Amino acid sequence: FKTFAKVIPNLKLNVAELVENASTAKCFICDEQPAYYVCKDCSRDNDFNPGHSEDKCFCEECNKKVHQKESRKDHNVKNEKPEAQELELLSVICIETSHYVCFTRAEKRWLFFDS
Numbered sequence: 098f099k100t101f102a103k104v105i106p107n108l109k110l111n112v113a114e115l116v117e118n119a120s121t122a123k124c125f126i127c128d129e130q131p132a133y134y135v136c137k138d139c140s141r142d143n144d145f146n147p148g149h150s151e152d153k154c155f156c157e158e159c160n161k162k163v164h165q166k167e168s169r170k171d172h173n174v175k176n177e178k179p180e181a182q183e184l185e186l187l188s189v190i191c192i193e194t195s196h197y198v199c200f201t202r203a204e205k206r207w208l209f210f211d212s
Contacts, residue, residue: 113181130156138172
């Protein structure tokens with residue numbers, strides 16, 4: 098059982114990496130790296146899975162290699178890498194068995210609640 102005299106949490110939390118990892122497909126070519134580059138034109142390219150029409154997603158390295166080919170240089174590739182996302186801390190709840198205390202932010206002030 099640990100107690101602390103003071104807890105100073107970060108007021109902002111960057112969740113971009115969590116969102117990235119949860120929502121990113123793997124690269125169509127290497128199947129290892131996250132795929133942020135989406136090419137609708139490659140879905141119509143018979144070099145990639147003839148008959149399959151889904152958009153092709155590539156990691157940065159594979160995207161460069163694939164689109165160096167002369168016939169693919171004019172493809173419209175979209176970078177869909179998510180931007181940084183931050184959440185603000187609004188409340189801290191401390192629970193011990195059936196007793197809890199809560200620190201909640203209301204505008205610029207922190208309020209204390211005790212059960």
